[in-house]
Amino acid sequence: MIEQQRELSIPAAVAEAMEKDFGMPITAFLFAAVDSPPVLMGTIYGDSTGRFREGASMRTSRITTVVFVEGYSLFETVAGSRYVVISWAPGGHNVYMNRIYH
Numbered sequence: 001m002i003e004q005q006r007e008l009s010i011p012a013a014v015a016e017a018m019e020k021d022f023g024m025p026i027t028a029f030l031f032a033a034v035d036s037p038p039v040l041m042g043t044i045y046g047d048s049t050g051r052f053r054e055g056a057s058m059r060t061s062r063i064t065t066v067v068f069v070e071g072y073s074l075f076e077t078v079a080g081s082r083y084v085v086i087s088w089a090p091g092g093h094n095v096y097m098n099r100i101y102h
Contacts, residue, residue, distance in 0.1 A: 009054055013086050014045045022069050027081040028052070032089045038062040040075055040083065049081075 010018075014029050027049060030042030036059075044058045052058050060083060065076040073085045 010045050011086070017072060017084055017086050018046050020070060020072075022072070022074060022084065024074075024082060026074075026084055029084045029086050030058075031086045033085045033087065034089045040085070042083075042085070042089075045086075 011031055014031055017029055025048070026046075028047040029045045030040060031045060033040050033042035039062060040060045042058065044052045044056055045054055047054075060075065060081065061077040061079045063075050064078050067074050067076075075083045075085065077083070
C-alpha cells in the first residue's frame with residue numbers, strides 16, 4: 001500500500017522519466033524547475049541520496065555541466081549530483097520556493 005501511495009504522489013511525467021536509462025547515475029528528478037544561475041530550484045522526486053522527501057522544494061549546489069539526453073536536460077553540480085529536469089516552471093506565475101500559485 002505504501003508503494004502505491006508513493007506512485008500516486010509522483011507526477012506521471014516524472015514516473016516516465018524514472019524508467020529511462022540515462023547512461024549515468026541520476027541523483028534526482030526536478031519538476032517545475034527554475035533556472036536561477038548558478039543553481040536550479042525545483043520540486044524533487046526520486047532522490048537517491050534520501051535527503052529530500054518526495055515533492056519537497058530544493059535548491060541544487062552550483063551547476064557545472066549540462067547535457068541533453070533523449071529530450072531531457074541533465075544538470076551536474078559541483079558536488080557531483082545529477083538532476084534530470086522534467087519540466088520548467090511556467091513564466092508569468094508567482095513562484096515561491098518552486099510552489100506555483102495560479
